Amino acid sequence: MEFSLTGITKRYGALYALRDFTLSADKRQIVGLLGQNGAGKTTTLNILTGYMPADAGTVMVGGYDMQKQPRDAKRLIGYLPERPPLYDEMTVKCYLRFVCELKEIKRHSIAAHTDEIAEKTGLKQVINRRISTLSKGYRQRLGIAQSLCGAPEILVLDEPTIGLDPRQVTEMRGLIRELGKTCTIIFSSHILSEVQQLCSRIIILHEGRKVFDEGSDAFGDFGGLTRLRAVIQKPASVLLPAIRSLDCVCRTETVSAFGDKTELILSVRSRNAPERALFTLLAGLDAPILALSPVRDALEEIFLNVTSGETSAGEDQPNDCHL
Amino acid sequence: MTAIYKREIRSFFLTPAGFVFIGVFTVIGGIMFYMVNLRSLSSDLLTFLGQMTFLWMLLSPVLTMRLLAEERQKQTDQLLLTSPVSLTGIILGKYLAAFTVLLAAVTLLQVYVGIILLYGRVYFLEWFIGMMGFILQGCAFIALDLFISGLMRNQVTAWVCAFGANMAMWVLDALAGSMNYLPAVRVFHFISLFKRYEPFLLGQLSFASILYNLCFVAFFLAAAVCHMESRRVKGVRV
Numbered sequence: 045m046e047f048s049l050t051g052i053t054k055r056y057g058a059l060y061a062l063r064d065f066t067l068s069a070d071k072r073q074i075v076g077l078l079g080q081n082g083a084g085k086t087t088t089l090n091i092l093t094g095y096m097p098a099d100a101g102t103v104m105v106g107g108y109d110m111q112k113q114p115r116d117a118k119r120l121i122g123y124l125p126e127r128p129p130l131y132d133e134m135t136v137k138c139y140l141r142f143v144c145e146l147k148e149i150k151r152h153s154i155a156a157h158t159d160e161i162a163e164k165t166g167l168k169q170v171i172n173r174r175i176s177t178l179s180k181g182y183r184q185r186l187g188i189a190q191s192l193c194g195a196p197e198i199l200v201l202d203e204p205t206i207g208l209d210p211r212q213v214t215e216m217r218g219l220i221r222e223l224g225k226t227c228t229i230i231f232s233s234h235i236l237s238e239v240q241q242l243c244s245r246i247i248i249l250h251e252g253r254k255v256f257d258e259g260s261d262a263f264g265d266f267g268g269l270t271r272l273r274a275v276i277q278k279p280a281s282v283l284l285p286a287i288r289s290l291d292c293v294c295r296t297e298t299v300s301a302f303g304d305k306t307e308l309i310l311s312v313r314s315r316n317a318p319e320r321a322l323f324t325l326l327a328g329l330d331a332p333i334l335a336l337s338p339v340r341d342a343l344e345e346i347f348l349n350v351t352s353g354e355t356s357a358g359e360d361q362p363n364d365c366h367l
Numbered sequence: 368m369t370a371i372y373k374r375e376i377r378s379f380f381l382t383p384a385g386f387v388f389i390g391v392f393t394v395i396g397g398i399m400f401y402m403v404n405l406r407s408l409s410s411d412l413l414t415f416l417g418q419m420t421f422l423w424m425l426l427s428p429v430l431t432m433r434l435l436a437e438e439r440q441k442q443t444d445q446l447l448l449t450s451p452v453s454l455t456g457i458i459l460g461k462y463l464a465a466f467t468v469l470l471a472a473v474t475l476l477q478v479y480v481g482i483i484l485l486y487g488r489v490y491f492l493e494w495f496i497g498m499m500g501f502i503l504q505g506c507a508f509i510a511l512d513l514f515i516s517g518l519m520r521n522q523v524t525a526w527v528c529a530f531g532a533n534m535a536m537w538v539l540d541a542l543a544g545s546m547n548y549l550p551a552v553r554v555f556h557f558i559s560l561f562k563r564y565e566p567f568l569l570g571q572l573s574f575a576s577i578l579y580n581l582c583f584v585a586f587f588l589a590a591a592v593c594h595m596e597s598r599r600v601k602g603v604r605v
Contacts, residue, residue, distance in 0.1 A: 056602060087602070093449040096602040115451040129446035131374070133381040145370030146450040190446065 046071050046228040047092065047198055052101035054087050054252075061087040062252045065101070069245070071197075074224040076243035077232040078256075080351055083249040085232040086126065089200050092230070093123040106197060119147065122196035122227075126203050128187025132176035136167055136186060139175060140193060147194030157193070165189040165219065181212040188219065199223060201231035205238060217242060236343045246343070248350050255350040272310045272318065272338055273299075278331035280306040286329055292318040295349070305334065311349065368452065371460030372467075375434065379468050388429045392472040395422055400479045410487035412480065413497045417568045419476075420501070420561065423508045424537060428529035430465045431512035435591070436525040448599060454592045458513070462588060465509050473502055493570040500567020503580040507560050508533055510587035517591045536560050 048068035054061045062084045069075050077085045090096045092103060094110050094117060103110035108117040131139060140158040149157055162168050165185045170178060178186065184204065191199055204220065205213045220242055223229060233239050239246055248256035276283055280301045287293055287310065295311035312318035319336065326333055379385030396419060403415040438444040447457050476498075483489050512529035519525040540562060543555035556562045563580060566573035 054602065061602075090602070095445055095448050096599055115453075118449060118451045121449065123445070123449045125442065125445045127442050129441070129443040131378065131441075131443060133378055134374075138377070142370060142374050143446070143450075145373070146446070146452060148451060 046073070047103070047105045047230075049088070049092060049098075050102050050104075052088070052091060052098045052103070054084075054091060054096075054098050060252045062091070062098070065249075065252065065254055067247065067254065067257075069228050069230060071228055072224065072226070073228050073245055074220070074243045075228075075230040076239035076246045077230060077249065078234075078236065078239055078246060078347060079232075079249035082251075083351070084252040085249055086202055087252075088249070089123070089125075089202050089230070089232060093121050093200050094118050095123075095125075119194065120197045121200060122191030122194065122198070123200045124187045124191040124202060124204055126206065128183055129190070130175045130183060130186060133174070135172055135174055136162070136178070137171050139186065140189060143190045143193040149194055157195075161189045161192050164192070164222075166215070180207055181209065184208055184212070184216065185219075188216070192223070197227060199227045199229045199231075201229065203232055203234065205233070205235065213238075236347060240343050248347060250351040256346060270312055270318070270338055272312055272322075272336060273307070274310060274322070274333060275305060275307045275335040276326060276331050276333055277305050278326075278329060279304055280308075282329070283308070283331060286325060287322070290318070290321050290325060292321055368456035368460040368463075371447070371452065371457055372464050375461050375464030376467060379430075379464065382433070384429060384433060385468050388426055388468060389472045389475070391429075392422060392426055393475050396476060396479075400482075404479070404483065410483050410489065412483065412489065412494050413568050413570065415479070416497045416501050417564075420504060420564060421537075423505050424530065424533035427469075427505065427508035427512045427533065428515075428526040430468055431509055431516045431529060432522045432526040433516070434461045434465065434513055435517040435595075436519040436522050439520040440522070454595050454599075458588055458591050458595070462510065462513055465513065466506060469505050469509060470502070473498070473505070490570070496570055496572050497567050499572075500564050500576065503567075503577060504560055504564050507580050507583045507587075508536075510584040510591075511536075514587040514591040514594070517594050 046069050048066075050066050050068075052062050052065040065084070065088065067075075067088070077088060079085045087096075091098045092105070092110075094103070094114050097111060103117075105117040106120040108120070110117045131142075134142065137158065140161060141154055144154045144157055145151075162171050165188055167182065167185055167189055170182055175183070175186065184207070188201070188204065191201070201220070205216050208216060217238065220229060220231070224242070231242075245259050246256065247254055280298055283306050284296055284298070287296055287308070292313045293310055294313065297309040297311075299307040299309055301307070310318070310322075312322075322336075323333065379388075399418050400415055403409065403418055404412070435444075438447065448454075452460075480489055480494065511532055512525075515529040515532055516525045519528060536559065539555045540559045543552045543559065543562075546552050546555070560580070560583070563573075563576040566576055
């Protein structure tokens with residue numbers, strides 16, 4: 045286990061930023077953290093990196109407790125905050141050297157290490173320039189470069205492509221993909237397609253809670269969360285309580301009800317063979333299935349689904365849908 | 368800590384702060400030296416040092432104003448706080464860097480000793496004791512102002528507030544002078560950094576004053592660490 049956050053709760057005054065949040069990641073995983081503004085993404089990353097402590101819960105990094113052994117734990121982490129922490133008056137070279145010294149890298153290997161990082165992040169041509177003269181793209185690269193100092197095993201990136209032009213975004217994604225071959229990466233983003241492209245695992249936060257946590261490779265869609273459109277010959281009042289009792293059903297949405305027919309959209313966990321369970325249940329209820337077809341979920345739909353606060357009109361109450 | 372110390376030293380001379388401090392200190396010091404010693408043909412360097420103390424009030428905030436306030440403003444504190452460096456290491460690194468610049472400025476004052484030596488006599492032990500008091504007072508002001516810099520997130524506000532706090536230390540003395548209530552006078556004199564400086568200006572090595580100054584420094588550095596930790600715990604960035 046590369047890192048784990050267990051039962052993390054964080055409050056800012058009366059406001060809960062995170063509630064009983066648990067997350068762990070293995071080696072060489074790229075974990076994407078999604079959520080609306082204020083969902084608790086940055087707080088999660090700040091707690092993981094030791095920038096701030098949690099009110100409750102434990103953070104373990106590479107076997108070290110962040111609270112009890114912060115120095116050892118922090119040595120294993122490289123962090124790029126939302127705004128790269130750069131000192132404008134320094135040159136790129138001096139800055140990287142400073143970060144290496146901060147990370148307690150041996151003096152004799154600093155020069156080679158900074159050269160290697162500059163090469164990897166494409167900073168060679170600006171190595172002697174003052175940071176204040178760098179473009180946004182180079183500043184972001186330097187932000188990544190500083191997070192690589194000390195060869196950390198875990199890279200924590202808070203919205204690494206924010207404010208970059210399309211070309212720079214592509215380059216940055218390439219770099220993250222490359223780094224993901226050697227490090228565990230956790231990064232937050234608002235860009236769903238970016239997360240879809242890069243991550244082997246996606247976590248969605250909503251109001252400080254984890255509402256979605258699945259691998260991206262299982263079904264091609266995200267997390268084996270599938271939506272099924274079903275037309276069933278039975279009134280909704282009879283149908284819904286029975287369907288909700290199924291383990292594989294996360295959410296039910298009534299599209300229409302006409303006569304004794306009900307049209308539903310069901311959010312189901314595809315790995316649990318929901319069609320079979322549904323058929324068995326409805327056969328028992330003497331409720332013929334008139335139509336059943338999958339509505340393949342895009343990540344955006346899942347995101348909107350799991351981050352919708354109160355259920356909107358026409359939507360039934362969800363089951364406890366914390367995947 | 369060493370990394371932070373080295374960065375701060377470099378930063379003092381990559382930005383105008385270090386040059387402004389040493390430049391203004393030297394120019395005003397030169398004017399003082401001319402007025403107190405050269406014009407009045409006096410070799411009394413302790414009187415000169417006594418006149419110089421107000422410079423700490425004015426210039427110490429120049430050294431400290433960006434040390435912590437700028438880190439907060441530019442959010443570079445995220446780098447420091449997520450690195451394997453303790454909060455004490457961060458504060459000490461910054462304090463020692465400011466202290467080094469202060470020492471560099473004070474070293475330039477030795478030129479005036481040379482000038483006096485050309486035409487008169489210098490009592491070195493007396494001068495050494497006076498310098499010790501002078502440096503200790505500077506150290507105390509830097510510690511106080513560093514703490515204030517940690518409370519602010521804007522450099523100008525940090526300078527103004529630090530200068531205000533330094534003035535308050537001076538006002539304590541004036542207040543004590545105008546009061547008849549003896550216990551209050553004693554308390555004010557006990558706290559006053561200027562009162563603590565007086566024995567040094569008489570050429571007396573006052574261990575009580577040395578101890579007080581060192582405790583003053585330790586108290587405000589510890590307060591800066593505690594404040595930084597409390598902000599970290601609360602998760603307050605700005």
